[in-house]
Amino acid sequence: MTWLVRSAMCALYPRTEGLPGLEDCDVDGFLERFQRESPLLMWVGVLAGALVFHLTPVFTVFVPLPAFLLPVSLLDRHSSRIASSDWYLVRQAIFLVKFPCGLCWGEHPEVRRRLALAAYPQDPGTWRVD
Amino acid sequence: MPHVSFRERRFEGDVDYVVVGSGAGGAAAAVVLARAGAKVALVEAGAWREPEQYPSSAYGAMRDLMDDWGATVTMGRALWPVVQARTMGGTTVVNSAIAIRTPADIFTQWEREHGVGGEGLRDQVWAEQAVLERELCVEEVPVGSRGRSNELAMKGAEAMGFESHWIRRYAKGCEGTGQCLQGCRKRKKQSTNVVWVPEVMERGGLVLSCAPVSRVVLEGRRAVGVEGRFQHPATRELGASFLVRATKGVVVAASVTHSPVLLMRSGVKNRALGQFFRAHPGTGVFGVYDEPVDQNVGATQGWASTHYRETPGLKLETLSVPLELVASRFAGGGVELMKRLGQYRHVAMWCHAVRAESTGTIGHAPFSSKPVVRYTLNADDMERFRQGMYLLGQMHFAAGARAIIPGIAGLPFQLEAKDVELLRNGPTDPRKYIAILSHLFGGCVMGADPTRSVVDGEGRVHGYEGLVVADASVIPTNLGVNPQHTIMALARLFANAMLARA
Numbered sequence: 106m107t108w109l110v111r112s113a114m115c116a117l118y119p120r121t122e123g124l125p126g127l128e129d130c131d132v133d134g135f136l137e138r139f140q141r142e143s144p145l146l147m148w149v150g151v152l153a154g155a156l157v158f159h160l161t162p163v164f165t166v167f168v169p170l171p172a173f174l175l176p177v178s179l180l181d182r183h184s185s186r187i188a189s190s191d192w193y194l195v196r197q198a199i200f201l202v203k204f205p206c207g208l209c210w211g212e213h214p215e216v217r218r219r220l221a222l223a224a225y226p227q228d229p230g231t232w233r234v235d
Numbered sequence: 236m237p238h239v240s241f242r243e244r245r246f247e248g249d250v251d252y253v254v255v256g257s258g259a260g261g262a263a264a265a266v267v268l269a270r271a272g273a274k275v276a277l278v279e280a281g282a283w284r285e286p287e288q289y290p291s292s293a294y295g296a297m298r299d300l301m302d303d304w305g306a307t308v309t310m311g312r313a314l315w316p317v318v319q320a321r322t323m324g325g326t327t328v329v330n331s332a333i334a335i336r337t338p339a340d341i342f343t344q345w346e347r348e349h350g351v352g353g354e355g356l357r358d359q360v361w362a363e364q365a366v367l368e369r370e371l372c373v374e375e376v377p378v379g380s381r382g383r384s385n386e387l388a389m390k391g392a393e394a395m396g397f398e399s400h401w402i403r404r405y406a407k408g409c410e411g412t413g414q415c416l417q418g419c420r421k422r423k424k425q426s427t428n429v430v431w432v433p434e435v436m437e438r439g440g441l442v443l444s445c446a447p448v449s450r451v452v453l454e455g456r457r458a459v460g461v462e463g464r465f466q467h468p469a470t471r472e473l474g475a476s477f478l479v480r481a482t483k484g485v486v487v488a489a490s491v492t493h494s495p496v497l498l499m500r501s502g503v504k505n506r507a508l509g510q511f512f513r514a515h516p517g518t519g520v521f522g523v524y525d526e527p528v529d530q531n532v533g534a535t536q537g538w539a540s541t542h543y544r545e546t547p548g549l550k551l552e553t554l555s556v557p558l559e560l561v562a563s564r565f566a567g568g569g570v571e572l573m574k575r576l577g578q579y580r581h582v583a584m585w586c587h588a589v590r591a592e593s594t595g596t597i598g599h600a601p602f603s604s605k606p607v608v609r610y611t612l613n614a615d616d617m618e619r620f621r622q623g624m625y626l627l628g629q630m631h632f633a634a635g636a637r638a639i640i641p642g643i644a645g646l647p648f649q650l651e652a653k654d655v656e657l658l659r660n661g662p663t664d665p666r667k668y669i670a671i672l673s674h675l676f677g678g679c680v681m682g683a684d685p686t687r688s689v690v691d692g693e694g695r696v697h698g699y700e701g702l703v704v705a706d707a708s709v710i711p712t713n714l715g716v717n718p719q720h721t722i723m724a725l726a727r728l729f730a731n732a733m734l735a736r737a
Contacts, residue, residue: 117568123577142298142469147306184569189644193666196644197314200563207563208294220579222531222558228295232282232468233323233444234240 106152107136112173113158114206116184117199123219127206130213139205147201154201161187161195237436239477240283241445241465246477248441250276252733253461253481254488255448255497258325259719260706260726261488262427262435267730268486269438273737276479277435278461280447280489282468283323283428289418293559296417299468300329303605307492309595309672311611313665315516317672319490323444324428326490326719331415331536332405332424333717334373336364337724338544341714349711350683351692356728363724371425372407375400380411382533384583387524388553389538391585391634399540399551405719413555415535446477449604451485451501451702458485458702481701483737486694488706488726491675492606495708496599498679498689503696505689511680512595512610513713514672519554519586520624520658521640522631523649527580530555544715548590549623551630556584564669565640566648575640575648582640585630587623588673590715591616597678610672617663620670625658642669674718679704680711694729705729 111132120126140148159172165186166179175183188199210216214224239246250273254265257279269275282299290299297304302321308314320326337360345352367373376385381401392399405425412421422429436442445465452460460481465474487494495509522528535555543549556564558579565575595610612620624641631639632652639650644667646657661667682688685697688711694703705726707718714721 117572118562119570119573121570121573121577124573126573139294143304144306144471147304181569181571185567185571188568188572189566191645193313193644199568203563203568207559207561208292208297211557211559211562212292212294217558220558220577221527221529225291228290228292228299229288230290230295230299230469231288232240232284232299233238233288235238 110155113155135209150201154198157198238442245475248479250274251483253479254486256488259722262431263723263726264705264730266431269435276441278443281322283444293557309610324426327426334720335716337721360724371405376534376537380409384530385537387634391630394633397542411533413531457700484701491708495597495678509597511677513676515588515674517588518670519584520627521582522636523638528583547619550588628655628658676710679708681709693732
């Protein structure tokens with residue numbers, strides 16, 4: 106199921122002339138880490154959001170195909186429209202996908218370099234035991 | 236063995252007082268008790284991280300410092316996150332350490348509506364706050380650490396002609412690294428894990444980390460200790476059980492959401508438990524400026540105004556938001572979203588906190604200690620909310636913004652000055668806004684009437700012996716200002732009252 110999440114994330118944050126997209130940000134490594142470290146309920150929410158993303162092109166671009174089968178131009182239009190849906194629960198479901206997207210994309214050194222931000226040092230992930 | 240972290244062998248300890256929670260309330264109470272010579276155990280659900288162990292990224296902050304990855308949301312018309320930390324030091328690690336004295340009208344309101352407070356409590360709280368300001372080095376954000384976002388906010392307020400100020404914080408020599416929300420790795424923020432928890436240990440106290448308390452142990456109506464099971468901070472696997480017995484008293488300061496749940500699960504009977512939950516819901520408006528703002532440079536929150544605290548009931552503040560969170564907060568998706576994110580260096584976020592009158596409840600999920608917060612803003616509060624958006628929009632334009640990004644569903648992504656009236660007539664449906672609840676109150680409110688309150692004016696749980704609550708859950712009304720200074724002062728007073736009774 107991870108590929109479903111990955112493809113929704115990459116469609117929402119695509120590569121552009123000015124900025125790297127999620128596919129340039131080691132999204133696979135990030136997802137492996139996120140799935141392992143985040144609460145199960147959060148991961149289930151992200152999965153559900155990705156499902157909503159893939160099953161709704163018929164409402165946004167009026168094509169009865171899952172999003173992962175859409176051509177690039179239609180996929181981009183779908184990404185834009187579904188993320189701004191008038192339906193609150195749909196917007197929230199997509200937000201669940203956008204949340205890890207933001208975490209992954211915004212911490213990537215190349216993205217930060219392009220936006221004149223200092224690269225983050227590695228998070229220690231340690232705690233005091235003595 | 237002054238510090239006990241996650242372990243797989245059962246731990247038992249005996250002390251005079253046990254304090255649950257190491258945030259603003261718990262640590263303040265613990266250090267007062269320890270200074271008086273009592274043996275104190277401080278029990279914290281989260282891990283103990285030294286500042287050099289703090290994460291830098293938003294991902295790391297969610298994982299290592301926030302309660303449940305910040306995923307607790309209100310159950311109501313809108314799903315708004317309830318922000319609290321879960322780490323040694325509690326929310327003092329991840330907030331902006333803002334120190335504002337409790338406004339005088341609050342004590343009058345508490346006395347009138349709840350039978351506690353009045354001028355006597357006011358004088359005591361202010362005296363404690365004066366001590367805290369010296370002890371925790373409260374100072375105004377230094378000139379060199381303000382950053383452009385804060386300076387623009389001051390410019391906007393001055394142009395609009397309302398009173399505002401540089402924020403005073405528990406921070407000694409802030410260097411303006413813009414990392415308040417991820418914890419101050421420079422050790423400038425005087426969070427409780429840096430100042431008071433080590434002192435409790437030095438004075439012979441016992442500190443347990445990675446130790447969520449599942450139950451206050453009661454013998455009849457007397458609190459005699461706490462028990463729980465260690466939880467590994469990375470894997471979240473449960474370790475061994477622990478029991479800390481207290482001969483003189485138990486102080487619960489586990490946060491607004493966790494304290495009521497802990498008391499419920501311990502069998503404390505009180506009709507007001509979990510009731511009268513309140514908050515300062517808030518959101519922000521981004522201004523887009525021609526010159527780079529670089530909001531990540533300078534104090535995360537350096538400017539504020541309490542000018543609108545009474546009417547309509549708003550506090551205005553700056554808040555620099557990490558790129559990761561802006562990336563998920565900006566509306567839209569695809570190429571359009573990426574173009575919007577290209578503006579990051581040019582945006583400044585200013586936010587409002589509504590002094591909301593709406594109340595909610597706190598309970599817990601079935602067979603779980605996870606708090607469930609039920610809360611929806613009423614029409615009056617949504618009107619305040621909308622007015623706050625309008626004010627922030629006006630402020631940005633007064634400061635020279637070329638556009639604003641209000642983040643309201645159904646409105647254009649970006650508005651120009653001529654469109655700012657759209658905010659005045661904006662939606663009053665909370666589902667249209669992306670907001671959070673930052674300052675929380677209630678759930679174990681104090682008052683004289685045991686049928687309408689959980690604790691008395693000294694934090695004692697009605698009908699129980701040796702059981703005191705000392706965090707924001709006792710605060711019965713919205714303050715309209717940042718609550719940390721009030722929480723700390725009340726906790727110190729409650730601890731002193733415990734010592735006097737002993």
